[in-house]
Amino acid sequence: MTDTATEPTASAATAAKPSRRGRTSRDRNADGTPRASLKQLWPYLFRDKPMMSLIIGISVIGSAFSLAQPVLMGLLITQVEGGSLEGWIVWALVAVVVGDAILSGLQHFLLQRMGETIVLDARRNLIRKLFHLPISEFDARRTGDLVSRVGSDTTLLRAVLTQGLIEAIGGALTFIGAVIAMLWLDWVLFLITFACISVSLAVVLLLSRKVMAASAAAQQKVGELTAATERAISSMRTLRATGAVEREQERVVDDAVGAYRRGLDIAAISAVMVPVSTLAMQLSMVLVLGIGGVRVAAGDLTIASLVSFIMFLFMMIAPLALMFGAISAIASALGALGRIEEIAALPDEEARDDEFRPRVTLVGPANVDAMPDAPALEFREVSFRYPEQVVRAARAKQDASGRFDRYVATTGRRAKSAADVLLRIDESEPIESPLVLDRVSFTVPRGAKVALVGPSGAGKSTTLALIERFYDPTSGSISLGGVDLRSISRAQLRAQLGYVQQNAPTLAGTIRDNLQLGRPDASDDECVEVLRAVNLGSVLDRSTQGLDAEVGEAGVRLSGGEQQRLAIARTLLAAPPVLLLDESTSALDGRNEALMRESIERVAQGRSMVMIAHRLSTVIDADEIVVMEHGRVIGRGTHAELLETTPLYRELAQHQLLAPR
Numbered sequence: 001m002t003d004t005a006t007e008p009t010a011s012a013a014t015a016a017k018p019s020r021r022g023r024t025s026r027d028r029n030a031d032g033t034p035r036a037s038l039k040q041l042w043p044y045l046f047r048d049k050p051m052m053s054l055i056i057g058i059s060v061i062g063s064a065f066s067l068a069q070p071v072l073m074g075l076l077i078t079q080v081e082g083g084s085l086e087g088w089i090v091w092a093l094v095a096v097v098v099g100d101a102i103l104s105g106l107q108h109f110l111l112q113r114m115g116e117t118i119v120l121d122a123r124r125n126l127i128r129k130l131f132h133l134p135i136s137e138f139d140a141r142r143t144g145d146l147v148s149r150v151g152s153d154t155t156l157l158r159a160v161l162t163q164g165l166i167e168a169i170g171g172a173l174t175f176i177g178a179v180i181a182m183l184w185l186d187w188v189l190f191l192i193t194f195a196c197i198s199v200s201l202a203v204v205l206l207l208s209r210k211v212m213a214a215s216a217a218a219q220q221k222v223g224e225l226t227a228a229t230e231r232a233i234s235s236m237r238t239l240r241a242t243g244a245v246e247r248e249q250e251r252v253v254d255d256a257v258g259a260y261r262r263g264l265d266i267a268a269i270s271a272v273m274v275p276v277s278t279l280a281m282q283l284s285m286v287l288v289l290g291i292g293g294v295r296v297a298a299g300d301l302t303i304a305s306l307v308s309f310i311m312f313l314f315m316m317i318a319p320l321a322l323m324f325g326a327i328s329a330i331a332s333a334l335g336a337l338g339r340i341e342e343i344a345a346l347p348d349e350e351a352r353d354d355e356f357r358p359r360v361t362l363v364g365p366a367n368v369d370a371m372p373d374a375p376a377l378e379f380r381e382v383s384f385r386y387p388e389q390v391v392r393a394a395r396a397k398q399d400a401s402g403r404f405d406r407y408v409a410t411t412g413r414r415a416k417s418a419a420d421v422l423l424r425i426d427e428s429e430p431i432e433s434p435l436v437l438d439r440v441s442f443t444v445p446r447g448a449k450v451a452l453v454g455p456s457g458a459g460k461s462t463t464l465a466l467i468e469r470f471y472d473p474t475s476g477s478i479s480l481g482g483v484d485l486r487s488i489s490r491a492q493l494r495a496q497l498g499y500v501q502q503n504a505p506t507l508a509g510t511i512r513d514n515l516q517l518g519r520p521d522a523s524d525d526e527c528v529e530v531l532r533a534v535n536l537g538s539v540l541d542r543s544t545q546g547l548d549a550e551v552g553e554a555g556v557r558l559s560g561g562e563q564q565r566l567a568i569a570r571t572l573l574a575a576p577p578v579l580l581l582d583e584s585t586s587a588l589d590g591r592n593e594a595l596m597r598e599s600i601e602r603v604a605q606g607r608s609m610v611m612i613a614h615r616l617s618t619v620i621d622a623d624e625i626v627v628m629e630h631g632r633v634i635g636r637g638t639h640a641e642l643l644e645t646t647p648l649y650r651e652l653a654q655h656q657l658l659a660p661r
């Protein structure tokens, strides 16, 4: 027996709080783009510690090989000058040069491999997170931007490894060895070199902060571009049909230009960084040659020492150049990592579930064994507002074009892109989330069919979304089999529900893939049987491949009504005790409408069902019809009762020729 009678302890308001974004101004650049710290980068870099140690080890051995070269060269020159060249020196020189080359090839491969692993790790984390985010995050964010974080931002992490960081770490030995050798050979020459290099290092470090901010802004722009492209592609039919292609194309190009401009910002900073570092190196080389030459002439320095000094100078410069590259790669990566971590740090859908107690395990379908007398579903005084950021995003999406034009017209300002404007408007305008459901109460007894009807925007789809717990009520409660939905694990709750969305999308893949989504172990016979149950048996005759026929462009094409019935078949196969059906608004011809009605009848048998109906003919026989308007329930009863009591329903029925005018 379950502990179903206990009242839940957490207040409804707490449980309904939107997910925390959890970002402070410390995590953001001045322009609002997210920023990451080096500490957040280390776990990615040092995940595979043995491999990292191997690469650094190879790099250190390579450094020793490099350091041996000028020493051997100095010896060789001295011996040649003295006229007594020993053969082993030549062989040793060849061996260290070849050994150095082989090691650097091996190191290069291992680094690239590790770079790819880091990208894979970051993608894996992001993908896992995406599949577990609350639905509100998808409503509040642009799909394309999320796509670009997975696809493009992650690749910037690779550059940290492949653009010199590890070689620079490994090269530290070369650097230190070279510095000691140079000090020993001629400390005056060394101090001159060191002064030049210190100035350039300071400049590079200073500029790297700017690279970081510019890189985050560039990645943000790429995200906006991907989002704009994705939106345009998904609405291409509408754009063509309304003749808005050129206008929208301009908008997307605007975003591309925005990304280009941010790219130019980075180029401008690099344009200072690169010459500053090369200039310092060239200058130190010229000074060493000039002053060194004078000192050789004065007899203060031997030619062999000067040649060795110059070779050591090259050796000191090489890791420094790598370090400069690494600093700018790290700066870019931190910009991208900020965007990755912004998503990674969001709480999962289930994150706050444990705050609501008690936790209950359902017994039997929809808890029938534990509480046989409880209704399948019950709404008690449920009110709901969408979270503020979701409303903001919904308005921005709906209103993008109008707002852009209005902004430019009223402010006279030149805006870089529509997204720029929306961001500014969105940040500044206070917004009040409207009450979408207002004290909604209704009951679905076990085995009953309840229909929700009402004009567009009345809150019908939102009601189903609350049953699925895509959102939680702002106040009031919903229960399944007598248990508050928040007491049940989401997995258990959703296993009890079959949800057929309006215009349910078919997935890429075969008919079988589509059917087995909710029950991967369903047999072929069961699949065929369920297709017949929803009057889709004939689809199997359209291709010789039967259940293995691809759905969509490449294979069997399905009409809107057939797609909806395929979704019903999928749900039927999973055999959930409660069915939520959002009827397709698309017009069906008489025959298809009859087929649909028959399918619904079949799936309704033995189940509790909540159905959003746009055609009253499909719900005339429902056990109860709930009429909604502006988020309120304005009438409940059977078709005949509502014709008497609810004018709005009577009007709808007359409109659909189901009642005399």
Ligand SMILES: Nc1ncnc2c1ncn2[C@@H]1O[C@H](COP(=O)(O)OP(=O)(O)OP(=O)(O)O)[C@@H](O)[C@H]1O
Residues within 6 Å of the ligand: 139, 386, 390, 391, 394, 436, 454, 455, 456, 457, 458, 459, 460, 461, 462, 463
């Ligand atoms: N994801 C969302 N974010 C913000 N507001 C939303 C969202 N979904 C719906 N709304 C708003 O909530 C209100 C109710 O919408 P809902 O889709 O539930 O109504 P509906 O009765 O199902 O309408 P329809 O029959 O047109 O689907 C509307 O004002 C709508 O703009």
